Structure formats: C-alpha cells, structure tokens
Amino acid sequence: MNMEASVETDLLISTVRRFVETEMYPHEEEVDQMGYVPEDIGRQIEATSQELGLFACNLPEEVGGGGLGYGPMSLIEREYGKTSHALQSWAARPTELLMACEGDQRERYLFPAVRGEKRELFALTEPDAGSDVMGMKTNARRDGDDWILNGSKHFISGPCMPDFAIVFAATGADETPRGPRKRVTAFLVDVGTPGFDCREGTKCVSYRGYKTFELHFDNVRLGPGQVLGEEGRGLELSGKWLGMGRIWVGATCCGKAERILEMATEWAASRKQFGKPIGAFQATGFRLADGAIGLRAADLMVKDAVARAEQGVMSDADAAMIKVFCSEMLGKIADDAVQIYGGMGLMEEMPIQRFWRDSRLERIWDGTSEIQRHIITRSILRPLGA
Numbered sequence: 001m002n003m004e005a006s007v008e009t010d011l012l013i014s015t016v017r018r019f020v021e022t023e024m025y026p027h028e029e030e031v032d033q034m035g036y037v038p039e040d041i042g043r044q045i046e047a048t049s050q051e052l053g054l055f056a057c058n059l060p061e062e063v064g065g066g067g068l069g070y071g072p073m074s075l076i077e078r079e080y081g082k083t084s085h086a087l088q089s090w091a092a093r094p095t096e097l098l099m100a101c102e103g104d105q106r107e108r109y110l111f112p113a114v115r116g117e118k119r120e121l122f123a124l125t126e127p128d129a130g131s132d133v134m135g136m137k138t139n140a141r142r143d144g145d146d147w148i149l150n151g152s153k154h155f156i157s158g159p160c161m162p163d164f165a166i167v168f169a170a171t172g173a174d175e176t177p178r179g180p181r182k183r184v185t186a187f188l189v190d191v192g193t194p195g196f197d198c199r200e201g202t203k204c205v206s207y208r209g210y211k212t213f214e215l216h217f218d219n220v221r222l223g224p225g226q227v228l229g230e231e232g233r234g235l236e237l238s239g240k241w242l243g244m245g246r247i248w249v250g251a252t253c254c255g256k257a258e259r260i261l262e263m264a265t266e267w268a269a270s271r272k273q274f275g276k277p278i279g280a281f282q283a284t285g286f287r288l289a290d291g292a293i294g295l296r297a298a299d300l301m302v303k304d305a306v307a308r309a310e311q312g313v314m315s316d317a318d319a320a321m322i323k324v325f326c327s328e329m330l331g332k333i334a335d336d337a338v339q340i341y342g343g344m345g346l347m348e349e350m351p352i353q354r355f356w357r358d359s360r361l362e363r364i365w366d367g368t369s370e371i372q373r374h375i376i377t378r379s380i381l382r383p384l385g386a
C-alpha cells in the first residue's frame, strides 16, 4: 500500500467531511423548508471551498483548477452526496465541457468559471425532448458568420442565476446509413443576450432550494465565437466529458446511502416496541443488513469504474451500470429507512422524509434508469448484430 497516498486520501476525506458537516448540515432543514438557499449562506460555502482549494478541483491545474484525478474526485463527491445538492453545488465543480473553450473563450468563460466569477448551466433537456435528446427542437441557423438561435429548454439546474449557459441546438442533419441524424452544436450563450430569457422554472421536491431554470431563445444572434467545440459535434463533446458524471452520481448516492443507513440504524437500536429495540425484529434488522450489502457493492462498483476510467477503458455501459445500481440502491435504502421509522419517517420534523424525497431524483436526472438499461442492453446485443 502507498502510505503517502493513503494519508493524503484520509486528509482529503476529513477536510471535505468537516466542511460538509459544519457549513452545510446546519442549513439543510431551513433550506428545505424555505425552498431556497439564502445568498449569504451560498456565498460562504463558495468562499470556504475556494479557501480549501475545493472550488473547481475537478479541472486541470494548468487552467487554475485543483487538478484532482478521478479517485480523489469520487471521494469528494461521496462526501458532498451526504448533504443537499442545493448547498453542496455552491462549492462548484464547473463542467469539464469548458475545457473545450478556445482562444478568447478561455478568458470569457473558462477562467472566470474556475475563479468563481461566472456560473454556467448545462442546457440539453427540453419540454418535448427529455430522454429523447434527438427530439430536440431548439435550433440554430446560419446568418452570414452568425447563428440565429430559437427554441427553449427546461429543468436546467444550478444553485443560482447563471451568467451563461452551454446550449445544445440542432444545426442541420447528417445522412447516415440509418437515415438522417440531427447535427447538434453546443453554444455559449450569455445571460443578457437580446432574445435570451432565463428565468426560474418549476420547483422540484428533491433537493429543495436547488433551482431549475427555463431558457427561451427568440432569434438570439450569436457570433462565430459562441460555438463551443466543433460545429455539429455537440453531443460527442458532452459525451466525452460527461461520462464521468454518471460515476459522480454513483459516488453521491453512496454517501447519501451511508448517512441514511446511520440514521436508520440509530432509530432501529433506540426505538422500542414489544419491549425490544425494533432492530431486534428480523424484518427490521434484515433491512439494515440488505442496505449494508447494497452500499458495499455500490462503493466497489464506483471504485472499479474509477480504475477503468484511470486506465482509459471505461465504457458507456460501465457508466450506465453504476448510475442504475447506485441510484436504485439508494432508493431502496431511503424507502426502507422510512419503513423503519414508521409514521415518524413521514413527519416533517424528521429528516428522513427529506432524504427520501432527495434520493428519488437520482434515478431520473443524468438519464433515467430505463435509459441506462437501454445503453447496457445495446452494449450486450450490438456485438451480435441485434
């Protein structure tokens, strides 16, 4: 075992854990009840993450980021997963897509995002195109050297009003052996650009206080410098950088599952019925045992995926398996915890109902469980030509 690496890892975990426990846990309840994160609390989390070197820790050192590898990042995400996304997202990890910025885009978008001066949104989902990304209607047509963007996006999330959005739009179609396929291009669109309306959208009951935005584009004129990456390669670009996103969801789910299991265990050991702690009844104790097995397996799967990613051999199916397994493991633990708490599990004054609501989202965003299973099925059947 590399002792130096292990000491560094322990230090990283204890630093992030202390940060989450002291600056986020105390605000969870009020944020959930109010439905928003007060600006001063969000800014304090942002400032502490900068002091600790955790802000933009996912981006390379040469652009001012923390330069952390996949292993340390998975440990950080696991600790952040223990609390609400509404709070932990203020300790930002700007999207790796920004690494595709070129020329003056680096000064206008990448570096300000790394320094915490600008916040971005990742805008793919539309009201009529969720799982079916290729059903997108948002489009951009050329007008000389410029582009004219039209359409709308929803469920686009972030901790606060953004400064710009990375917007995916159809910019034509390519002929393929399976018929025409939309060309999708990523654009950097500043909030405040004429014709771009960015407003808060509907409120989600998971991670209350984490905002979703609606984006509307009405003949928004964009110069050639607003294209991120290559024209027509937007989905390849997002796929390249966001494969790891599903691993981070997995790590997040492990952290949250651990915290829920701890609470359920304490309750099972202290709540008495029929003169015994309820954990002594097999039906309750086995829920804890199954939860512990699921969490152990999920942690190992995340570790395995990180190792594969480090070796450059992680596939889309690997990432999909982590996303399905870890989010469903969390869903089961959260639901079992409510059962262990009995009626108290659903009372507002107990945190369990909040964790149950928060956990539900993990099976939906970043691609639903069904879509992940499609990806896995395809990887199994395609080699057989089916």
Ligand SMILES: Cc1cc2nc3c(=O)[nH]c(=O)nc-3n(C[C@H](O)[C@H](O)[C@H](O)COP(=O)(O)OP(=O)(O)OC[C@H]3O[C@@H](n4cnc5c(N)ncnc54)[C@H](O)[C@@H]3O)c2cc1C
Residues within 6 Å of the ligand: 122, 123, 124, 125, 129, 130, 131, 132, 154, 155, 156, 157, 158, 204, 212, 361, 364, 365, 366, 367, 368, 369, 370, 371, 374
């Ligand atoms: C809080 C929150 C934050 C989000 N943040 C962002 C963000 O920042 N950026 C962004 O771009 N998106 C974001 N999303 C969108 C998210 O990724 C989508 O909600 C998700 O991909 C599912 O799309 P949908 O909600 O339109 O569901 P739908 O696609 O309408 O799916 C509804 C149901 O049908 C099932 N289904 C659909 N197609 C199939 C199929 N072929 N086979 C089997 N089942 C199928 C789905 O699995 C699901 O169960 C966010 C969503 C939420 C709720």
